[in-house]
Structure formats: C-alpha cells, structure tokens
Amino acid sequence: AIDPQFNENREKVGEENGVSVWGPVDEPEQLGIRGTHVAVDYDLCIADGACLEDCPVDVFEWVDTPGHPESEQKAEPTHEAQCIDCMLCVDVCPVDAIDVDAS
C-alpha cells in the first residue's frame, strides 16, 4: 500500500502537469508517487480505473506510462484541488495505491 507518510519519507523531485512528483524515479520502471493532497503511488497502480469512475468531482486523468511493469497507464490526480475528501477512491482502489490527506 502507499506510504501515508510519503511526504516525510520521500523527496519531491519535480512536477508534471502541475502535480508534485515524489521520488525515487527511474523511468520507465520506477515512477514514484504523484500528487500531495490526493496522492497516487504509480509503482503500485495497475490501471484498474475505479478511482476515475467513482470520483464525484473528476480529480483523476489517465496518463500514459509505457514500459512500467505494473501498467502502461496511471491515474494522475491532475485536479486534486477539487477533491472533497469523500474517500471513495481510497476505498475502491484494489491495490491501495491512493492516499487522501483530509487534514
């Protein structure tokens, strides 16, 4: 499961589409955690898609990640500023790749 303390345990190494990237990153096999309030561990995400389907305010967008061992698409929390902290995405992700920090 995603480390809920990722922002203390990892270094922010950049941004993509306005979303923070928390390393380590070694593309294309290792992509790190993306987002801060709504965070997705790309190295766990298997592109299940439940988060995109269920989010009531459409926080997530698909991004292509060719060559990643788990899946060649990931759910980017592109619009994390819209999040209403309903926690649906956290509940539905089959691999516990999402952390929402409601505080």
Ligand code: SF4
């Ligand atoms: Fe969307 Fe709710 Fe997840 Fe926020 S907590 S990203 S509103 S599903």
Ligand code: F3S
């Ligand atoms: Fe990925 Fe979990 Fe969403 S596997 S696509 S973060 S439901």
